[in-house]
Amino acid sequence: MGISIVITSGKGGVGKTTTTANISTVLASLGKKVCMVDLDIGLRNLDSVLGLTNRVVYDIVDVAQGRVVLSQALVRDPKFEDNLYLLAASQFTDKYALDQTSLESIISYLKQRFDFVMIDCPAGIEYGFQNAVTVADGALVVTNPEIASVSDADRVVGILENMSMPITPHLIINRVRKNMINNGTSMKIDDIVNHLGIPLLGIVIDEDEVIAASNSGHMVVLDDKSNAGHSYRNIAHRMLGENIPLDILSETKKTGFLGRIFGRNN
């Protein structure tokens, strides 16, 4: 029996979808069975980030409304043998097309078949969000080191705590700017963690490669040289219970000339 984890943030544009795609990819490459579920009905893009758009034939609303069975709607990512699947959101209906009961049965079926059911939550805290968080066993709250994002994350953490999930929500701080940390103009990681009061699972550096990879339908975690990719890999390992020290400096390490020649072993 697997677990379902919702990736949420409150605010839009902080990197929920990228985070979902990258962490799921790492978990799958580590041999876990992973199914990603896109619940951003009407504004789906997990499929494009993964480069799977072409393969989507049926979506979660088709399953919920009984037009197809669940296994017909699962899109397999051919890059990861039999480990990584996507259940796409519907692009042609609105969010009310998916009701709580059918979503619950879909997720509970997926949990029997997969180790991890990673749920990409829509932005906001309305219907779609409510649906997504009620079917999750745990949550990853994604935030950026900026005041608007942290304050929305705070609101979300409050809602999540009231729901008493089996697994406590964990925090991922995304889009951390190296230069701003170095010259002290960014919000401090410690301050954010203290403010939100939930365990920190990892921080991810803001990097051009992340966007470049998404645009080409590849995952930045498959790029050995990327700092962000490294951070996502660490996050996935921590999710599997490995004790990887959370060293902000190493995640934000600048690689010198020699480092680039001899490869990066961080």
Place this chain on the structure above:
Amino acid sequence: MSDVTLKGSKDGYVMIISDQGNFSNSLKELKKLIANQNVGSSEEEVIQVTIKTGNRLLTDEQVKELKTLFSEYPEIEIKSIDSEVEAKSSIENLIKSSQMNIEAGIVRSGQKLEYDGDLLFLGTLHEGAHISATGSVFIIGDVHGVVQAGYPDNTGVAICGNLIGAAQLRIADVIEIATEDNADKFKDNSFAYLDDLHTINVEDIQNYREIIKDSRKRTV
């Protein structure tokens, strides 16, 4: 003159129910007529009868009555019920399904356009968008989304023209997904159709006439 006439033709027996008479009276006459024919159980073969209703279109109810009447005579079977006239609504559908639609705008992600008949697509189909026609689709514009022809089950149609960049081609119930492996199949000046294995095949547009003729033969 009686309301019901029985005729033999080279295609078998024809029963003509006059469109002038009262229908329930005609049914009674029909019953008498069948009884008079003395069709016995000695006949091995079931007799096929075409029923012609002239300038009268039978309602579903009347067709049912007619069928119930015939169910009493297992040795006679209705081959078809033909009328000289057609309901306006079915004519409208017929016209719709044979018309050529022209779409020239941008179809954006999340939009789904459906057409009765053929579609001439001059616009741009964005990723995540969907165009669907009951007939063939002819693409002169750019497509990056899902293009569907022959919805839901018309196999004798094609998707023609510029197939470059389409995410999926769908014909009737068959779906072809564009992947790295088959990307070179999705060319300009080509057309996609259902071959005799019921899979989507792409050919050069020059061969359209011949191949579609074959494919329609299979359908009929």
